[in-house]
Amino acid sequence: MTSVAAPRGSRAPRLAAFSGLVRRGGAVWVIVLALVLALTFARGTGFWNSGNIAAVLAGAAVLGLVALGQHVVVLGGGIDLSVGSMVTLTSLLTAVLVDGYPIRTVPVIVAMVVLGAAMGLLNGSLVSVARLPPFIVTLGMLYLVSGVALTVSATPAGRVTAALTDFSRATLGPVPAPFLVLVAAVAAVWLLLARTPWGRHLYAVGGDQHAARAAGVRVRPVLLGAYVTSGVLAGLAGVLLAARSAIGSPTAGSGLELSAITAVVIGGTSLLGGRGSLLGTVGGVALLALITNAITLLQLPSTWTDLVRGLIIIAAVAVFVVRRPR
Amino acid sequence: MPETALGARGVTKSFPGVRALDDVTLACAPGRVHALLGENGAGKSTLVRILTGDESPDAGTVVVADRETRLGAPREALGLGIVPVYQELTVLPEMSVLDNVLLGQERSRRGLLDRGAQRELARAALARVSLEDLPLGTRTGELSLANQQLVEIARAIARRSSVLILDEPSAVLSGDKLQALHDVVRAIAAEGTAVVYITHLLEEVPALADDLTVLRDGKVVSSGPATDYTTDRIVREMVGRQVDQVFPDPAPPAGEVVLRVSDLVPVGSSAPPAHLEVRAGEIVGLAGLVGAGRSRFLRTLAGARGRSQGGVDVGGRRVRGSLTGAIAAGVALVPEERKRDGLVLDLTAAQNITLTDLRQVSSAGLVRTARENAAFDEERERLGIKASGPGQPTRQLSGGNQQKIAIAKWLRVSPRVLLLDEPTRGVDIGAKSEIYRIVRELAASGMAIVIASSELAEVIGLAHRVLVFRDGAVVGEVHRDPDSAERIMHLALGTAS
Amino acid sequence: GCSTEQEGSSSSSGSSAAEDCINADEAQAEYTASWTSVKEAFGLTDFEPVDETVCQVDGEQWKAEPKQGDSYRIAFAAQGPTNSWGVLSDEALKYHAKELGVDVLYAAANGDATTQVDNIQQLTSQDPDAMVVVPMGDGISGQVKAAVDQDIPVVLCSGLLPDSSGAVSTVTRQYDLLGSAYAEWIAEKLGGKGKVAILSGLAGVPTAEYQKAAAEKTFAKYPDIKIVTTQYTQWSPTVAKTVAQNLIASYPDLDAIWSDSGYGALGVVQAYQEAGKAVPPITGDSINEFIQATEGTDVQYALSTFPPEMSSTCLDTALDLLKGEPVLDKVYVDSPSFTDADGAQYARDDCDGGLLVPSSAPEDLLVDLKMCKAS
Amino acid sequence: MTTATTGSASVLTRLSTVLAPLAGLVLVLVLAAVTTPQMYTPDVVRIVLFQVGIIGIAALGQTLVLLTGGIDLSISGAMAMTSVVLAVTTGGSDGRLVAGVLLSLAAGLAVGLLNGGLVVLRGVPPFVATFASLVLVQGVVIAWTGGAPSGRIPAGLSWLGQGRVLGQVPVPVVVFALLALAALVVLERTTAGRRVYATGFNPDAARLSGVRPGLVVVGCYVASSLLGVVAGMVNASYIGYVDAALVRSLNLDSIAAAVIGGVALTGGRGRVGNTLLGTVMLAVLLTWLIQLGAGAGARLVVSGAVIVLAVFMQGRPVRIPRITAREKDTT
Ligand SMILES: Nc1ncnc2c1ncn2[C@@H]1O[C@H](COP(=O)(O)OP(=O)(O)OP(=O)(O)O)[C@@H](O)[C@H]1O
Numbered sequence A: 001m002t003s004v005a006a007p008r009g010s011r012a013p014r015l016a017a018f019s020g021l022v023r024r025g026g027a028v029w030v031i032v033l034a035l036v037l038a039l040t041f042a043r044g045t046g047f048w049n050s051g052n053i054a055a056v057l058a059g060a061a062v063l064g065l066v067a068l069g070q071h072v073v074v075l076g077g078g079i080d081l082s083v084g085s086m087v088t089l090t091s092l093l094t095a096v097l098v099d100g101y102p103i104r105t106v107p108v109i110v111a112m113v114v115l116g117a118a119m120g121l122l123n124g125s126l127v128s129v130a131r132l133p134p135f136i137v138t139l140g141m142l143y144l145v146s147g148v149a150l151t152v153s154a155t156p157a158g159r160v161t162a163a164l165t166d167f168s169r170a171t172l173g174p175v176p177a178p179f180l181v182l183v184a185a186v187a188a189v190w191l192l193l194a195r196t197p198w199g200r201h202l203y204a205v206g207g208d209q210h211a212a213r214a215a216g217v218r219v220r221p222v223l224l225g226a227y228v229t230s231g232v233l234a235g236l237a238g239v240l241l242a243a244r245s246a247i248g249s250p251t252a253g254s255g256l257e258l259s260a261i262t263a264v265v266i267g268g269t270s271l272l273g274g275r276g277s278l279l280g281t282v283g284g285v286a287l288l289a290l291i292t293n294a295i296t297l298l299q300l301p302s303t304w305t306d307l308v309r310g311l312i313i314i315a316a317v318a319v320f321v322v323r324r325p326r
Numbered sequence B: 001m002p003e004t005a006l007g008a009r010g011v012t013k014s015f016p017g018v019r020a021l022d023d024v025t026l027a028c029a030p031g032r033v034h035a036l037l038g039e040n041g042a043g044k045s046t047l048v049r050i051l052t053g054d055e056s057p058d059a060g061t062v063v064v065a066d067r068e069t070r071l072g073a074p075r076e077a078l079g080l081g082i083v084p085v086y087q088e089l090t091v092l093p094e095m096s097v098l099d100n101v102l103l104g105q106e107r108s109r110r111g112l113l114d115r116g117a118q119r120e121l122a123r124a125a126l127a128r129v130s131l132e133d134l135p136l137g138t139r140t141g142e143l144s145l146a147n148q149q150l151v152e153i154a155r156a157i158a159r160r161s162s163v164l165i166l167d168e169p170s171a172v173l174s175g176d177k178l179q180a181l182h183d184v185v186r187a188i189a190a191e192g193t194a195v196v197y198i199t200h201l202l203e204e205v206p207a208l209a210d211d212l213t214v215l216r217d218g219k220v221v222s223s224g225p226a227t228d229y230t231t232d233r234i235v236r237e238m239v240g241r242q243v244d245q246v247f248p249d250p251a252p253p254a255g256e257v258v259l260r261v262s263d264l265v266p267v268g269s270s271a272p273p274a275h276l277e278v279r280a281g282e283i284v285g286l287a288g289l290v291g292a293g294r295s296r297f298l299r300t301l302a303g304a305r306g307r308s309q310g311g312v313d314v315g316g317r318r319v320r321g322s323l324t325g326a327i328a329a330g331v332a333l334v335p336e337e338r339k340r341d342g343l344v345l346d347l348t349a350a351q352n353i354t355l356t357d358l359r360q361v362s363s364a365g366l367v368r369t370a371r372e373n374a375a376f377d378e379e380r381e382r383l384g385i386k387a388s389g390p391g392q393p394t395r396q397l398s399g400g401n402q403q404k405i406a407i408a409k410w411l412r413v414s415p416r417v418l419l420l421d422e423p424t425r426g427v428d429i430g431a432k433s434e435i436y437r438i439v440r441e442l443a444a445s446g447m448a449i450v451i452a453s454s455e456l457a458e459v460i461g462l463a464h465r466v467l468v469f470r471d472g473a474v475v476g477e478v479h480r481d482p483d484s485a486e487r488i489m490h491l492a493l494g495t496a497s
Numbered sequence C: 001g002c003s004t005e006q007e008g009s010s011s012s013s014g015s016s017a018a019e020d021c022i023n024a025d026e027a028q029a030e031y032t033a034s035w036t037s038v039k040e041a042f043g044l045t046d047f048e049p050v051d052e053t054v055c056q057v058d059g060e061q062w063k064a065e066p067k068q069g070d071s072y073r074i075a076f077a078a079q080g081p082t083n084s085w086g087v088l089s090d091e092a093l094k095y096h097a098k099e100l101g102v103d104v105l106y107a108a109a110n111g112d113a114t115t116q117v118d119n120i121q122q123l124t125s126q127d128p129d130a131m132v133v134v135p136m137g138d139g140i141s142g143q144v145k146a147a148v149d150q151d152i153p154v155v156l157c158s159g160l161l162p163d164s165s166g167a168v169s170t171v172t173r174q175y176d177l178l179g180s181a182y183a184e185w186i187a188e189k190l191g192g193k194g195k196v197a198i199l200s201g202l203a204g205v206p207t208a209e210y211q212k213a214a215a216e217k218t219f220a221k222y223p224d225i226k227i228v229t230t231q232y233t234q235w236s237p238t239v240a241k242t243v244a245q246n247l248i249a250s251y252p253d254l255d256a257i258w259s260d261s262g263y264g265a266l267g268v269v270q271a272y273q274e275a276g277k278a279v280p281p282i283t284g285d286s287i288n289e290f291i292q293a294t295e296g297t298d299v300q301y302a303l304s305t306f307p308p309e310m311s312s313t314c315l316d317t318a319l320d321l322l323k324g325e326p327v328l329d330k331v332y333v334d335s336p337s338f339t340d341a342d343g344a345q346y347a348r349d350d351c352d353g354g355l356l357v358p359s360s361a362p363e364d365l366l367v368d369l370k371m372c373k374a375s
Numbered sequence D: 001m002t003t004a005t006t007g008s009a010s011v012l013t014r015l016s017t018v019l020a021p022l023a024g025l026v027l028v029l030v031l032a033a034v035t036t037p038q039m040y041t042p043d044v045v046r047i048v049l050f051q052v053g054i055i056g057i058a059a060l061g062q063t064l065v066l067l068t069g070g071i072d073l074s075i076s077g078a079m080a081m082t083s084v085v086l087a088v089t090t091g092g093s094d095g096r097l098v099a100g101v102l103l104s105l106a107a108g109l110a111v112g113l114l115n116g117g118l119v120v121l122r123g124v125p126p127f128v129a130t131f132a133s134l135v136l137v138q139g140v141v142i143a144w145t146g147g148a149p150s151g152r153i154p155a156g157l158s159w160l161g162q163g164r165v166l167g168q169v170p171v172p173v174v175v176f177a178l179l180a181l182a183a184l185v186v187l188e189r190t191t192a193g194r195r196v197y198a199t200g201f202n203p204d205a206a207r208l209s210g211v212r213p214g215l216v217v218v219g220c221y222v223a224s225s226l227l228g229v230v231a232g233m234v235n236a237s238y239i240g241y242v243d244a245a246l247v248r249s250l251n252l253d254s255i256a257a258a259v260i261g262g263v264a265l266t267g268g269r270g271r272v273g274n275t276l277l278g279t280v281m282l283a284v285l286l287t288w289l290i291q292l293g294a295g296a297g298a299r300l301v302v303s304g305a306v307i308v309l310a311v312f313m314q315g316r317p318v319r320i321p322r323i324t325a326r327e328k329d330t331t
């Protein structure tokens, strides 16, 4: 799709206001709000008790971190299918390497973040230097990294320290500590995207790589930065997941990539790159976390869960996704 | 100060099948505006890309500040103060005006954007292109094409430059905006910057240029101070022959009314309803400032956008308000944005020509290559298209030839009403006069033609009568006479008494 | 806490646990019996149970009145209806709960450990009287511990977790038992010599990996048995068939196939029959379809089950705890094992191919679930 | 002399443009030959051919969707759905086979229309639209069958998955060959194919030329789902039972095959030949990995590395973006 800028056929004003809301990522929150209201109505005390709120928030933490990384990559016009496998590998390695030794905790956490960055760097190099399609690169990495994880251990292995498990269960009021990590990460990514030259360049490269290059933007470092960010966040997510599980598993993060992409797109970010809002992605994460919560809270028949999940996702994207620029 | 701010020495560049530049030598002096002229496909943009490091020459070198320099990427050229505005827009529609102006030259403090400084810089740059009132947070995609172009120019101006290269900046500008552009170009040259200016509007040359160079088929055919050249001479150098610039009076339309537009209001427009009748053989021009609503009107006629009220009849039959309805009724639109809307650049020339009516060249759903090639040859004959063959990717054709393909594809369906939106934008003077000839011939053959153009001389010269648009509404009708130009301008600007 | 010592390494010597253990002889005997019955069914000569100490848990500690209303609310962190095993496991518990008049708070993990972590946390937040968990992987241990720490007794069902999970009781059939019994049967069939292929389920999934490990350990005792290849079938007959076709091509002289599932075995049998070759001795769990497909052939097999209906026993165990009655910390479920010699009798033509036979699930439940036709 | 050199040089370049896309396949074939000598025995070749058939049929549908600039994640849903529909409606009896096939196709049509409708009418990005419909299809199947789909596929269909032509060639690859030929003719020779390419390259220009991009896109999604149904029938008849394990799986093989072969994710770029190439490469790779008998981990590592390496080797010109090349690259 060419991206030459030109005024499009103007929309009716009512729709324009709505599309503005969608563009800024507010739309998905409408559904989130509706779901919260519905749950309040149906299961008031069950939903609003602090334990349940904590469960929703804690459930959102890992997905949130991964979606955040995905958001950055997608903004740059790419896609990262390897995030799930990176989470798997780092969470498995966290448990295997820490193995119950408190002294190893901090070095291992640092190592996992570095490992995430390294895997992101590999993705980014293949995409920006070797100029291979991100879909293929990260699909290949998905297989490769899952394979490495299985080679590290085919069975659940290792053990994190009590400090890590305690952290994963600690709360500040009803807010679980892992969620605070997510909040901090959102703030950091927001700062990067909205307040640094790199953020501007990322939007530009995602919107039109050639135009960005013409304006003197170095495309490669920008893309490398995006994939590294995704890798770092996946590494962090892996540590959180390990802390929560207390043990490492070679399949822990499988399927996360699709949830993450779904969250990003429900939030109004364009998979073509260059347009997206962090608020929307966070809303997408909230929606997915709430759906899981709602299915259990409402005690829907188990055979209906996928049906309900599919319907809500379809409803969300069908109503609230920005139309593709034509 | 160097003698040559930017230049080329023996630059040669070939693409598969074409030699775009052949031993080009050029020198642009600081503080002077250097016009670069030539037909479509003469190699002007290619030269620009080489001078800015976006492309590397096969042979020859680029000279920057009297020194031979090797440029690896636009960024390197920018670092040396060589600032281009490419022919194609490179603003990012999804980003704000502020971000677009400062793209690649963000101001930051301790790694974070310095928002105060950014605003100040952007404001100053926008003010120079008369966009001081534009809110900085506006999404650039919401702006008119003209304003987007100005934003892009503002981006270039915001940089400290020793050389400013403008590749057809005026193609989408008119009126005040064009004036503002000229002012800023002169001011920048006065500051000591060398300006390279590419245009197909030859009346800009005496107004702006100090020096000029004419390219033909990738070779420099002539170069010197602008005062040595008359428009006639420039045209002769460009085309290599005399071009008939006068518009003879068109033959009076003889036929009955083919197109009747009544009470038409496009969706999203708050303008009063429009009426229009066009006879067979008649050419009606649409004039107005950029954004006056001509394109919208044409698109509505062609069913490409909805109408909230009114109707369109062709040959006495009501036309359905959809693209296919309009096409079935014999209404064809050659849209203004050729590359985005007019052509599928990745298909071949022949494939583009036959896209509008595949049934003609197919039987039982199978496309017959022989018939397709025959269709191409027919149109090549009729319009004088220069292409290596039916299988040449349309992307590789020069602008003028692309435009001819965009027209040719509609001739395949033998329309009764032909709507042309800016049919000569970015088209060189030789091709332009051919397009005028074609339009005339089509009208003579009984087609009803509506043509929108920002070039006043063109509308007046071609059309039997001109409708003037302002703010989405038809504000007047002007017939062919000696002072029609003045009357049209007054109507368009709203200064008519 | 920046100790260089490994946490919990000193305290896990087991001595303290052993002191608390009220050794229930009866239970220990039951455990041994579950091994002996397989030994007899498969006609094994040398098959000793792995060491396991079964203790009695003091139920008094967990005795409680219903927290809400007058019936107990049992949270059930289930696998979810991802296959016929999961469906029956879920439904058997629910059916039994209805019989007993107990409320069930249900959450399905759809086979995924990470989802189950969320599920358990969420179920815990609803403050149930007790919880039954069908563990999807060791990764849920931490969350199970958190539930137990909130005074919710947790019964593990159809699976194991490390002791650190703090679960009060575990009701399951042993993976070790199945994995090594199949291997032992193959070893005896081959007279301790031959080429064997291992077909496991899903790489990295504990239920598959533990059985495979047990098998490998057993085969290691026989130096002349060579494991020529290990493949994964994803518990899908389609995948298994493709894999088996590859095996036929590359190892035409394969002597036996160790498979952990009936679905895998099904694909293998088809592949060999299509290739016109004799099916080597094969193992797996006993799904109806497999027995039907091998009826009247001379395919040699050894089957057992990992009965999904055991979830009702899990529910009983949880309720016993709430009533303060003594339960065992490990309840080993026994279930029929058999070979081709007497396999035919287990085929049920009135039931679906995916049913694990013989099923002790209530007949009307099977009919309700459309797994069997009403007779 | 000079002409001779230029002549041979041009032959070389022409040769390299033909061979470059094959480089990846050659790589895999050589790797397979070196590491597993039995790879080229007739038995193994037949397995590869079977895989080509089963992956290829779905990959053809995927190609159509990719050409319009979309992607279809729901193909594996359509495949799984087919086996369930076939089993449930026929109850394994040949008598109701026709009804079962028709119903499967109807269900495939519905899925295709849902995808197309979401993409065209609502402008939902294809990735999410088809992912959502995959979840939905799985959900419907699970809700309908109570989670444990089972049953028999009529024996009358077994030739489709198990049969051989001329005693050697598996039927699925023959079906694939026929469908690929049809797709080739449609895409390269028919007006419909022309419209697909025009829409994929530039939907706006296509629309203004009187093509109806909406119809084209919906058509491609429907075709994709229907080919998914055919692939599902092949799969179901291959094993003869409903394979519950496949209901929940998301199978990316069809996408991988097309994209590895060189079909661009951005629309318009790609031919049936690309898909054929990618399919063969993937089929060889998957079979080779089994033949290799390596552990699960090593296998995934190898397949990931080989996919990236093969695409890298496909001789995509390492080209720096130009301002003129306005089309978005696959990156
Ligand atoms: N996508 C859009 N959003 C908002 N306004 C738009 C959009 N497209 C067009 N407009 C507005 O509609 C009006 C008519 O635009 P149109 O392009 O028809 O003008 P025009 O007279 O044809 O100008 P040009 O000389 O550029 O062709 C203008 O005011 C323009 O700003």
Ligand SMILES: Nc1ncnc2c1ncn2[C@@H]1O[C@H](COP(=O)(O)OP(=O)(O)OP(=O)(O)O)[C@@H](O)[C@H]1O
Residues within 6 Å of the ligand: B015, B016, B018, B019, B020, B038, B039, B040, B041, B042, B043, B044, B045, B046, B047, B087, B395, B396, B397, B398, B399, B400, B426, B428, D324, D325
């Ligand atoms: N990337 C390319 N690949 C192949 N041919 C090209 C490429 N870029 C330019 N050309 C060819 O090079 C020649 C010069 O093109 P160029 O764009 O420089 O012309 P121009 O003078 O700028 O024309 P216009 O006035 O239409 O902008 C043309 O024949 C064009 O078709």
Ligand SMILES: [Mg+2]
Residues within 6 Å of the ligand: B044, B045, B046, B087, B167
């Ligand atoms: Mg040009």
Ligand SMILES: [Mg+2]
Residues within 6 Å of the ligand: B294, B295, B296, B336, B421, B422, B452
């Ligand atoms: Mg216009």
